[in-house]
Structure formats: C-alpha cells, structure tokens
Amino acid sequence: MLASLILLLIISPIAARINGDYNCTYYNASIDRWKYSPAALSCSNIISDSACNVLYPDSGGYPTPDAFEDRPLACYTTSKVTPAAIVDDMKKAAIASCPKNCALCCQTPAYSCSNVAFPRLNCATITKAQCDSPTWRVIIAQDCPASCGFCNQGGCVDAILDCSNDLSICQTVGMQDFVNTYCQRTCNRCPSTTTTNTAAASSATCTSFIPDSSTSCASWAGNGFCTNSFYTLAQRRAYCARTCRIC
Incomplete structure (x- = not known):
C-alpha cells in the first residue's frame, strides 16, 4: 500500500506536464516545467463554454495561467495518450471554436501579431485589468496589440467597453469631446497618422540621408518606429x- 502511494506521488506530477503542443507556453527552468503564458487564456471561447466543455473535456483540470x-x-490530436503528434x-478546429479551453488564445487572429519594437510599457506584464x-x-492597442487581442483593431480601440451599447452617442450634442476621447473606434474618430507626412515634408529638401x-x-x-x-x-x-527618410 505504501509503495503504491509513493508511486502515485511520483507519477502524478509527470502526468500533469504540458505535452505535445508547447505554443502559448514558456519554460520555467527552476522546476523544469513548461507553463502556460497569460496570453494562452486571455480570450473567450467562440462557442459557448458548456459546448466547449463537451467537445474538449479536461483530464484533471483545465489549463490556467x-x-x-x-x-x-x-x-x-486524435490520440488518447500523451505525448502525441499534433494534428x-x-x-x-480548437482555435476556431474553443481557444480558451485549449489554452491557444495566443494563436487566434486577434492575438497572433507582433508588438512594436519599443513599446511604452512592458507588453509581457500587461494584465486583463489593463x-x-x-x-x-489606447496605448496597448498601439504598442502591445498581441497582449490584449487587439491585432485586428489597427491600433484603434474604444477607451471604454460600452460605447457600442448606444450608437446615438456618436451624434449627441454635448457629448462630442467624450466620444472623441473614449469612443474613437465605435464613432469612427480615430486620428489618422500624420507623422509620416511630417517626416516626408521635413525630407523634401534633402538630397541624401545619414546612414542608419x-x-x-x-x-x-515595420512596427511603427x-x-x-x-x-x-x-x-x-x-x-x-x-530608413525613416529624415534629414
């Protein structure tokens, strides 16, 4: 009996290891384990959670950050045991239907893009609250879109979450300063980028540029520098x- 218990304690941690697919994970050398990154579970399932629980039943607990x-x-995989070949x-199908159950949020279109080279904040530490x-x-959408699922937003997001609940606000007199600040995407108020035009104007008289x-x-x-x-x-x-064509 004691020997069986000891064997169970030895085997259980191994069974809990991430196997097969290491996307949306990072390696923790101190415990010799792969762990899920926050981006692995930062999205919602496309279909209902209850349907996902049926399609993708857990085996002792769903992934958590x-x-x-x-x-x-x-x-x-179609296999019933791990490690298994990726199909x-x-x-x-999992990414298209139940990415959160499968800890594959970072590979959905909303999350699978690159953050800028010089972000104003640390993209790796961004929280759901941020x-x-x-x-x-707004800053995250421009600099760290992959951290919040803003890859399809083109850098333009509403600063608050409920702008689209009442579209009439976009035309309401007395609310224009508010929507220009907080509802830019819903009300189509995102500023166009003028920096490129400014740089081009400054280079109009240049005959050559100093080397990078x-x-x-x-x-x-490519990342907006x-x-x-x-x-x-x-x-x-x-x-x-x-590269930036600046005198």
Missing part, C-alpha cells in the same frame, strides 16, 4: 535617419 495541466487531447486539423482600462487600452546607426531599422519601421509619435524626431534621426 502559469500552471502546467496538459491541454485536453482533442485540442491538438493540424484538430488544432485549427486591457480593459481607459488609461491603458542600427541594423534593426527595417524591422523597427518611423510613424509612432511616441518616438521623438531626434530618436528617429539618431537611429534610423535613412
């Missing part, structure tokens, strides 16, 4: 004058 319960096998069609906060949402001092300018430019007003003209000129 910073934990290591294995995903339901149906999320990524692409099974995984695509994603919903009027103080942080960084080898990363191409990727930085040349157009995001958070970065100063001096910073753009110092690092990527040629």
